Each structure stands twice: as structure tokens, then as C-alpha cells.
Amino acid sequence: MHQEEPGSRVEALERKNAVLEGINRIFREMLAIRSDEALGQLCLSIAEEVTGATISFMGAINTATDQLDDLAISPGGWAAFSMNDPAFSHGVAPSGLKIHGIYGRVLRDGRTEIANDPASHRDRIGTPHGHPPLTSFMGVPLLVGTRVVGMIGLGNRPGGFGPEEREVMEALAPAMCQALVSRRTGRALATSESKLRRLFDTIDEGIARIELLYDADGAATALRWLEVNRAFSQHTTLGDVTGQVVSEVMPHYPRAWIERYAQILRTGRAERFERHVPELNRWFSIYAAPAADGGANEVALVFTDITGRKQAEAALRESRARLETLVAGIPHLVWRAEDHGAWTWASPQWTAITGQTEPDSLAFGWLDRIHPDDRERACEAWAQADARRAYRADYRIWHVADDRYRWFQTRAVPRRAEDGTIVEWLGTSTDVHELRQLQDRQQLLVAELQHRVRNMLSVVRSVFARSIEMGGSPEEGASHFKGRLDALARTQVIVTRSASGRVDLENLIRDELLSVGAANAPNVRLDGPDVALPASAAESLGLAVHELTTNAIKYGALRCTAATLSIGWNILAAEDGERTLVLTWVEDGVDDITDAPMQGFGRELIEDALPYRLGAQTRLEFGPRGVRCTIAITLHEEREDAHGFELR
Incomplete structure (x- = not known):
């Protein structure tokens, strides 16, 4: 069995220790590092120490351009760097490098590449003018999972790079990549949190995160504000209540609200509702939902102050109620x-x-x-x-x-x-029904007035002519004419007193007697029912009464205190409904006036004009004890037109 030399074991152990020390140093010092370049400088310094390389760089793939951006170049690399190109300023890590050559092989294959004779490497493309000459090169990929995100390039190690340097760098590369990714992730997270906090504090809606507090029986009894934004503090006028229990600042906080939040936690369903807070005298629209990243008892709230809207709605309702009351009235x-x-x-x-x-x-x-x-x-x-x-x-x-x-x-x-x-x-x-009636009545009255004026002028002309034709002195004729004209005037006065234009017969007779001072004479008696005469009939009948009165003053009952005058009238109704007015003028106790001078205008009026104008039946007698006159006039039935007043 082959036994490893003791010196080799010691070297291997030293390399492992160097790797562990490098990893510890990276994660220890990265917390105080302010930039990606400084972190890259740290990693390159450790890589050169454990491999013996004299120059190095760290780069990352720009996914947007599919090019390589250098993050850092070691001090040794900058010292050997003599490129005078405006596109690659000294001291500024170059970016936008085309991925090709030997380092391109590392990035494309995702494997460590060693070239101890770069000039003869199959992917050699040479180095740009001013780039340090390469005597040896080792490129180590930086991987996130299986995806290549960048690389570390080491060069010019005396004697070249071998398996030991490869082993060391492949052990260090994951830690270096993790440090770089963690820093970038942390920076992105910090940036995101900063943006979120700025948004959290600048939006108009009040936002709060609350925690429900439960008693021993598991019932929600209170809540604590865990976090609130500036708008919440402004809307509620409570200030920063973070960490406080609601009862500390709002002793009368509605229990129903707490129960509502507990129900939202139980069901897991968000709800939106509106509430009035008496202690603040404010209305709020509230969106409440279980906090997505909070604890089991946390609820996220979004408050919108709708006090202005509620006041506007109340004002609108009041205005509408006033308008409806006005319209109804x-x-x-x-x-x-x-x-x-x-x-x-x-x-x-x-x-x-x-x-x-x-x-x-x-x-x-x-x-x-x-x-x-x-x-x-x-x-x-x-x-x-x-x-x-x-x-x-x-x-x-x-x-x-x-x-x-x-x-x-x-x-x-x-x-x-x-x-x-x-x-x-x-x-x-x-x-406008009554108004239209009055307008129609006015038109009819104007027409009636025109008709009456024409008739009156005709009567006056006739009276004048007959008064002159009767002979006598001018003074006597003028006196007769004036008396008759006054009689017509009195009749017109009575006509205008009545809205219907009709004349009361008794008033007509009394006014005539009054004109001669005999209305209340003890020897005069009037008797008869109420009778309303049309104006045209009143004019002619009034003249007849005037002539009889004038004659009685001169020759009859109103001249003699011992004589009497009885004026009576009655209405006779026939079977066919026709009504007839019968007026009697009876004088008694007067000396014989058979040859009295009532032989002119008055007699013609009674015996000729009344029958002609009114269809009357008349009888005028001069008896031994006074005048007796009977006038019978048919009263035609009167009707109401569409406007409610009477027509002949």
C-alpha cells in the first residue's frame, strides 16, 4: 500500500488551513466593506496569497449585454498595467469586455482552465497593448448553483499553476461568490427596504401593523401597535404609538373593533369597513388583513381619513332634505x-x-x-x-x-x-285655472262694456231727441233731459256695484225715490221679493220708474200729503217654467188727473219702448184718484258659462 510522504501531508493541511482562514477572513471583513470593488480586492488578495499569483482580477457577467465587467483588479495587476487607452482608465476596473479567448473558455464551459503557456493555448487571442504579459494563467468560474455569474483570473505565478492551486481556488471560489452575492442581495434588500420605508412614510393612507393580545381564555382583549407610518400618526393625531397598547392612549377604544380584527385572523379573509372614532371625532375607511409576514396574531391595517367625505355626504343629505322640503311645500x-x-x-x-x-x-x-x-x-x-x-x-x-x-x-x-x-x-x-277664468271673464266684460256703452249712447241720444221734441222752453227741456240722464246714471252705478253686472229691483226703485227725497216718505210703501235684473232691462225699467216718480212729484201722490203710493212686484211662474216679473205702481187719494200732462216721453216709454225693447206688457191708467201702472216682463232662464258667471 502506497503511503503519502509526511511533507505532502503537511502541505495539504497547510493549504486547507489557508482556505479556511481565507473564508473566515472574507466573511469577517465583508461586513465593514463599502463596495463590491473593495470586496473583490479582498478576495484577490487572499487568492494571490494562497496561490502565489502576482496579478489577478475578478469579473462578473453582465446579463443585459452578455459581456464581462471587471469588479476588481489586484494592486499587482494595476502595477503591471501600462495601457494608455481612454476606454480603460487606470485605476478604474474596465467593463464591457467581449467574452472570448482563454477567460471566455472559463465563462462558457464553467470549468477551471489552466494555461501555463498562454501563447500556445488553443483559445489564445493575445493581449492588448499595455496589458501585462502573461507567463501563466488560471481562470476559476464563480457559480450560483450551476449558473456561471463571473470568474477570478490569476496570472504569472512563478513556475506556473498546478493541481494544488486549482484545488485551493475551487475551494475558495464558492465562498467568494457567496460573499459577493450576499453583499449584492443585502444591498438590493437594503435599497428595497429604504424605498419601501420612504413609500411607507410618504403615502397618504395611514398604515399600521398591530398585534392582538389575548386573555387566558383565548379571547382578544387588546391590541398593540407594532409599527405605524407618518400618515397614521397625522390622521389619528396620536403621534408615534409604536409599541404601545391601545388602552394607554385610547381608554375607550371600541371592543367591537378588536373583535372584528380577531375574526379576520380566524377566517384569514381581508375586510374593508368604515368606522367613526368618537375620541378623535374622525371617520376612517379601514382595510384589514392578516399580516403576510407577521406573527399569527398580527393584522395589517390601511387607514384612510374619510371625515371630509362624510361631512360632505352629511351636508349633501341635509341640503337634499331641505330641497325636498322646499319642493314639497x-x-x-x-x-x-x-x-x-x-x-x-x-x-x-x-x-x-x-x-x-x-x-x-x-x-x-x-x-x-x-x-x-x-x-x-x-x-x-x-x-x-x-x-x-x-x-x-x-x-x-x-x-x-x-x-x-x-x-x-x-x-x-x-x-x-x-x-x-x-x-x-x-x-x-x-x-293657472282661476287666472285663465279671470282673463276670459275680462275679455267678456270688455266686450259687454263696449256693448253697453253703445246701448247707453243710443238711449241717451233717444232720450235727448224725445226731450227736445216734446216742446216747451229750452230750460224745461234741459231740466227733463237732466233728470232722465241722472236716472240712467243711477242705474249704471247700481250695475257697477255688482260683479255679475245685475241690478236689484228694490235698490233701483229706492235710489230713484231717494233722488227726490221720498225714499222714506210715510205715504210710500214698497213690497216685493228679491229680483236681480239684467243691466239692459234695468236701464229701461229705471227710466220708466223715473218718469212715474217725476209725474208723481208734479201731479200725483208725491205732491199730495194725503195721497198714498204703493209700489209692488212679484214673480209669476208658468207651468213651462217661464217666470214673469209683474211690477205695479198704484197711487191713491190724488185729485183727478185725467188730463195730467204725462202724455209725452214717459207715456211713450211705458207704452211703446218697454214692449219693444223688453217684450214687456204694460198698462198705464190715469184714474180719478191717481195713476195706476202695470209692467209685466218675462225673465228668461239664466245659465252659467264655462267660467262660472252669468250670461243673458
Whole structure:
């Protein structure tokens, strides 16, 4: 059996010790090293010590360019380096090296390559001008698993490189690679953590990691804040509460919140909810989930302060409630519609007035409560609304309480978006039924007034002409005309006192007697029911009463204190429903006036004009004890027109 020489065993042991010392030195000193280049310098220094190489470099494959970037060159290498190339500055490890030649073989094959005569190596490509001459070369790959990530190149060992140097470097290379990868991973992790911390502290949402605390029975009773960001401290106004138990800063923290977090831990499902914190007078939207990298009792929370939104929502609800109260209190039908009149909402007044529910009124259902004769006009107004920039229409709407249609004035204006397009129409319908009645009544009254003025002028002209034709002196004719004109004026006064334009018969007679001071005379008696006369009949009958009164003053019962005057009237109803007014004027106790002068205008008025104008039946007698006159006028049945006032 071959026995190893004692000297060889000692050398092998020394090499192992050198490897272990090198590995310890790498991991011991790497903690204080600030750069990859400095770590590479450390590794190269150890490699040169254990192999005897005089120059060395460490490089890494750039996966983005598939080229070799040198991480470090040993001091011996820099000392021998005399290249004067701007692309490779002295003291700066070169990068972007094409992977070829002998070191390319190491990187491509992933195996250690030794070339003690580089000039004759099959992959030799030579060295650039200024590169230290190579008398020997050994390249050792740096592996992560089976993937080559870089290499260490050693050169110019006196006597060349052998199996012992190869063994040592292949033992050291994993530690050197691990140190390099660990440093890079640690740096990337630190960078990532720094970025995460900056993000953690700069985002608007409050973030916290909490730990639930349980009692002996396994019930969650409290929580501790393990970590919070700046936004959490600002939103809650609690400051930095890291490490504190909630009861220390919020004695009345809701127990329900703690139970909610415990439920999230039990189910493993994240939840989002909103809560009001009375102690802070703030509203929060909270997203809670089991902490992914925390302990079994840890929950991650994301807080968003929604106090402003809640206040805005409350203000909006209050504003909407005020608006609804206002809309419900105004005496109008309020509605909203899309283009062309399709309703989207109707106020409660619509249902109260029409009996149609709001859902039934939507779209074009509201047309069902419009008078059939007005529906086409209502739709035509919508066709013109856009061009007019307003909707205007008057139509009749069914009024359920009155059991009939009433006139409404409808107006609407558009609400537009920023680009000018119409979003919706806002409209009201106002009850104008009485107003339209008054307008129609006004038109009718104007026409009636014009008719009456023409009639009155005709009567005045006739009275004037007959007063002049009766002869006598001008003074006497003027006196008669003035009296008759006053009688007409008194009748018109009575007419204008009544909104219906009708005249009370008793008032007509009393006003005439009053004009001569006989209204309350003891020898005058008036008796009869209430009778309302049309204006035209009152004018002619008033003149007749005036003529009888004038005659009584001059020649009859109002001249003689011993005489009496009885004026009576009554209504006689026939079987066919026709009614007749019978007025009697009876004087008694007057001297014989058979030859009294009532032979002119007054007599013509009673015996001719009344029958002609009113179809009256009259009888005028001059008896031995005074005048007796009977006037019978048919009172035609009166009717109400659509506006509720009377027509002849």
C-alpha cells in the first residue's frame, strides 16, 4: 500500500488551513466593506496569497449585454498595467469586455482552465497593448448553483499553476461568490427596504401593523401597535404609538373593533369597513388583513381619513332634505325630464294633484293625465324646446280632488354639462285655472262694456231727441233731459256695484225715490221679493220708474200729503217654467188727473219702448184718484258659462 510522504501531508493541511482562514477572513471583513470593488480586492488578495499569483482580477457577467465587467483588479495587476487607452482608465476596473479567448473558455464551459503557456493555448487571442504579459494563467468560474455569474483570473505565478492551486481556488471560489452575492442581495434588500420605508412614510393612507393580545381564555382583549407610518400618526393625531397598547392612549377604544380584527385572523379573509372614532371625532375607511409576514396574531391595517367625505355626504343629505322640503311645500308640480320630455322624477305634488303615482308618471306616462285635446300641443312644445332653450306650454291636467281638468302653465329649462350638451330638464307646472277664468271673464266684460256703452249712447241720444221734441222752453227741456240722464246714471252705478253686472229691483226703485227725497216718505210703501235684473232691462225699467216718480212729484201722490203710493212686484211662474216679473205702481187719494200732462216721453216709454225693447206688457191708467201702472216682463232662464258667471 502506497503511503503519502509526511511533507505532502503537511502541505495539504497547510493549504486547507489557508482556505479556511481565507473564508473566515472574507466573511469577517465583508461586513465593514463599502463596495463590491473593495470586496473583490479582498478576495484577490487572499487568492494571490494562497496561490502565489502576482496579478489577478475578478469579473462578473453582465446579463443585459452578455459581456464581462471587471469588479476588481489586484494592486499587482494595476502595477503591471501600462495601457494608455481612454476606454480603460487606470485605476478604474474596465467593463464591457467581449467574452472570448482563454477567460471566455472559463465563462462558457464553467470549468477551471489552466494555461501555463498562454501563447500556445488553443483559445489564445493575445493581449492588448499595455496589458501585462502573461507567463501563466488560471481562470476559476464563480457559480450560483450551476449558473456561471463571473470568474477570478490569476496570472504569472512563478513556475506556473498546478493541481494544488486549482484545488485551493475551487475551494475558495464558492465562498467568494457567496460573499459577493450576499453583499449584492443585502444591498438590493437594503435599497428595497429604504424605498419601501420612504413609500411607507410618504403615502397618504395611514398604515399600521398591530398585534392582538389575548386573555387566558383565548379571547382578544387588546391590541398593540407594532409599527405605524407618518400618515397614521397625522390622521389619528396620536403621534408615534409604536409599541404601545391601545388602552394607554385610547381608554375607550371600541371592543367591537378588536373583535372584528380577531375574526379576520380566524377566517384569514381581508375586510374593508368604515368606522367613526368618537375620541378623535374622525371617520376612517379601514382595510384589514392578516399580516403576510407577521406573527399569527398580527393584522395589517390601511387607514384612510374619510371625515371630509362624510361631512360632505352629511351636508349633501341635509341640503337634499331641505330641497325636498322646499319642493314639497311650494304650490307647483315639480319634475325632471330627459330630452324630448321623458320624465325621470316627479314631486309628491304630482301624485297628490293627479292621483298618478311617480313610477307611473315616468318616461311619457305623465301624458295620461293631460287632457286628450292638449297632448299633441304638449308634445309639439318639446320638439321646439331645444331651439327655444326652454319648454313652454299651457295645458289641462286632471285634478283628482275636483274631478275635472284644470289649466296649468308649464315651464322648463335645461341643465347643461360643461361642453354645453343637455343633461336634463328641470320643470314646473303651475295651476293657472282661476287666472285663465279671470282673463276670459275680462275679455267678456270688455266686450259687454263696449256693448253697453253703445246701448247707453243710443238711449241717451233717444232720450235727448224725445226731450227736445216734446216742446216747451229750452230750460224745461234741459231740466227733463237732466233728470232722465241722472236716472240712467243711477242705474249704471247700481250695475257697477255688482260683479255679475245685475241690478236689484228694490235698490233701483229706492235710489230713484231717494233722488227726490221720498225714499222714506210715510205715504210710500214698497213690497216685493228679491229680483236681480239684467243691466239692459234695468236701464229701461229705471227710466220708466223715473218718469212715474217725476209725474208723481208734479201731479200725483208725491205732491199730495194725503195721497198714498204703493209700489209692488212679484214673480209669476208658468207651468213651462217661464217666470214673469209683474211690477205695479198704484197711487191713491190724488185729485183727478185725467188730463195730467204725462202724455209725452214717459207715456211713450211705458207704452211703446218697454214692449219693444223688453217684450214687456204694460198698462198705464190715469184714474180719478191717481195713476195706476202695470209692467209685466218675462225673465228668461239664466245659465252659467264655462267660467262660472252669468250670461243673458
